[in-house]
Amino acid sequence: MTSHEHEHAGQGMVDEVESPAVGSEYERERVPQRALKGPSAFWGMYAGEHTAGTEFMIGPLFVKWGADAFSLIVGLLIGNLLAVLTWRYLTAPIACSERLTLYYKMEKIAGRGLVTVYNLANGLLFCFLAGSMITVSATAVGPFFPAGTIAMPTFSSTMPTGPAWIASCIVIGAAMTFVALKGYDVVALVGHYSAPWMFLIFLACAVVTLGKLGTTDVWALLTPPPGTEQSISFVGIVLFAWFCNAAMHIGMADLSVLRFAKKPSAGWASAAGMFLGHYVAWICAALLLIYWVKEKGVNPQEGKDPGTMVNDAVGWAGLVCIIIAGWTTANPTIYRAGLAFQGVLPGLSRTGATLLAGAVCIAAGIFPAFAMRLLDFVGVYGTILAPVGGLIVVDHFLADLVGIDRDPAAKSGESVNMAVLIAWLVPVLIGLSMTAVSPVNPWGFEVPPWYLPLPCTMACGILYILLSKFASGRAAAAA
Amino acid sequence: MTISEKSPYHTPAKVVGLAALAGTILPPVAFLCGVMPLDTVKGIMLVSTILWFVAAPWWMKVD
Numbered sequence: 001m002t003s004h005e006h007e008h009a010g011q012g013m014v015d016e017v018e019s020p021a022v023g024s025e026y027e028r029e030r031v032p033q034r035a036l037k038g039p040s041a042f043w044g045m046y047a048g049e050h051t052a053g054t055e056f057m058i059g060p061l062f063v064k065w066g067a068d069a070f071s072l073i074v075g076l077l078i079g080n081l082l083a084v085l086t087w088r089y090l091t092a093p094i095a096c097s098e099r100l101t102l103y104y105k106m107e108k109i110a111g112r113g114l115v116t117v118y119n120l121a122n123g124l125l126f127c128f129l130a131g132s133m134i135t136v137s138a139t140a141v142g143p144f145f146p147a148g149t150i151a152m153p154t155f156s157s158t159m160p161t162g163p164a165w166i167a168s169c170i171v172i173g174a175a176m177t178f179v180a181l182k183g184y185d186v187v188a189l190v191g192h193y194s195a196p197w198m199f200l201i202f203l204a205c206a207v208v209t210l211g212k213l214g215t216t217d218v219w220a221l222l223t224p225p226p227g228t229e230q231s232i233s234f235v236g237i238v239l240f241a242w243f244c245n246a247a248m249h250i251g252m253a254d255l256s257v258l259r260f261a262k263k264p265s266a267g268w269a270s271a272a273g274m275f276l277g278h279y280v281a282w283i284c285a286a287l288l289l290i291y292w293v294k295e296k297g298v299n300p301q302e303g304k305d306p307g308t309m310v311n312d313a314v315g316w317a318g319l320v321c322i323i324i325a326g327w328t329t330a331n332p333t334i335y336r337a338g339l340a341f342q343g344v345l346p347g348l349s350r351t352g353a354t355l356l357a358g359a360v361c362i363a364a365g366i367f368p369a370f371a372m373r374l375l376d377f378v379g380v381y382g383t384i385l386a387p388v389g390g391l392i393v394v395d396h397f398l399a400d401l402v403g404i405d406r407d408p409a410a411k412s413g414e415s416v417n418m419a420v421l422i423a424w425l426v427p428v429l430i431g432l433s434m435t436a437v438s439p440v441n442p443w444g445f446e447v448p449p450w451y452l453p454l455p456c457t458m459a460c461g462i463l464y465i466l467l468s469k470f471a472s473g474r475a476a477a478a479a
Numbered sequence: 480m481t482i483s484e485k486s487p488y489h490t491p492a493k494v495v496g497l498a499a500l501a502g503t504i505l506p507p508v509a510f511l512c513g514v515m516p517l518d519t520v521k522g523i524m525l526v527s528t529i530l531w532f533v534a535a536p537w538w539m540k541v542d
Contacts, residue, residue, distance in 0.1 A: 315521030
């Protein structure tokens with residue numbers, strides 16, 4: 001944590017949740033002209049942030065679900081392109097016009113109380129995400145010990161695989177939490193330095209795998225054997241690639257990043273993260289499992305842990321990559337979760353909040369269920385957080401047009417804008433009830449969670465307009 | 480990322496860094512072409528990894 005953030009600790013959650021990764025200045029004011037950055041500042045950041053240890057899980061999970069070559073090569077291309085276009089033509093223009101953090105903009109629309117709710121949701125989801133990264137990193141510990149010392153989880157694992165696995169997760173999670181306590185800057189630097197090397201390690205895994213398989217026909221390798229049940233369609237792949245970062249683009253979390261951009265064209269920088277991390281890296285990771293299925297007889301429904309596969313392909317350099325990729329992404333996640341918890345529990349010290357976040361992350365990491373259901377999790381993550389972006393789109397583009405107040409909570413001083421609360425909760429609860437993760441599904445059909453961020457965001461925006469007009473009509477009638 | 484031109488170590492670090500990146504991806508290509516055994520590939524990649532993390536801080540500067 002920088003000294004600047006220490007100065008702000010305790011001032012309130014809006015100040016505190018701002019990530020130092022994206023500049024901790026100007027939390028409650030427009031970013032001034034002199035602080036703006038050119039596009040080069042964003043390309044490296046996006047490339048590093050979206051090449052994480054969890055990419056080693058997502059590629060193989062597509063193989064498990066029987067995704068075909070066309071879906072992977074063309075579907076991921078289209079989905080990632082749509083994500084980049086969303087960053088470029090929705091998030092970046094709003095960011096460059098408003099030049100405010102998501103949290104401050106949300107406070108102006110929704111009220112400070114609702115930002116607390118958003119923070120709690122965000123903090124908990126961050127913990128589960130970081131937990132998945134701890135799980136992936138822990139699989140890189142196994143190959144350093146004699147075979148069988150640490151029982152590795154498979155796709156079907158939901159519970160800890162044994163004491164050695166639990167110890168691995170605790171050690172890795174505790175180390176990440178300790179670094180998060182000590183400061184963020186070193187990890188941000190390591191992440192920055194790692195980005196080009198890390199991408200090449202992903203690529204190296206694929207090249208070695210092709211060498212082992214004795215072919216360069218990637219299309220043929222990505223084609224599942226005849227009779228393979230396809231659990232994810234072409235459209236599903238497109239939507240997953242588009243919305244796995246829904247909270248960042250249509251959810252507007254990246255307002256905090258792109259508010260520093262000189263021009264909205266900086267939104268193109270997201271292409272570095274999408275096409276290196278979410279296209280090339282996913283396909284490279286998928287090839288790793290395909291090799292184990294074809295040559296070692298591994299059941300694709302069970303999979304193989306990333307540590308074993310990467311060690312087999314490129315050795316210790318790959319294991320270092322998994323640990324660093326998990327660490328550099330999980331550490332800021334733990335840090336941000338700690339800040340979010342501190343926003344919800346202002347009496348909690350920074351140390352206490354980070355330790356709490358770290359403990360939740362470790363607990364989540366010990367249980368492989370979160371990492372093994374990562375596709376579902378990122379869909380749920382987007383479904384819960386993305387609708388907030390619908391509010392901001394309405395406020396920015398449509399408020400004057402439809403005759404509702406801009407920044408209503410800032411004008412009224414209310415802590416909870418009920419129109420926002422209802423508009424946010426209703427679509428999210430209805431959407432989640434349609435998914436397999438819901439304990440109750442009254443609909444008689446299931447929808448994959450990554451189909452939901454866009455409809456929930458649009459529904460949130462429409463409901464917000466209707467409820468705001470209804471509230472203003474009632475207020476006018478009462479007056 | 481930008482390149483810091485001020486450090487006297489910048490040029491040597493840049494050379495080492497670029498060599499390390501090449502040492503990360505070229506051995507796998509050599510393996511694919513059948514001209515390098517996998518154990519050698521793994522060894523060169525590990526050395527390249529170490530060299531990269533030594534060189535990168537002297538070469539790359541965070542905006």
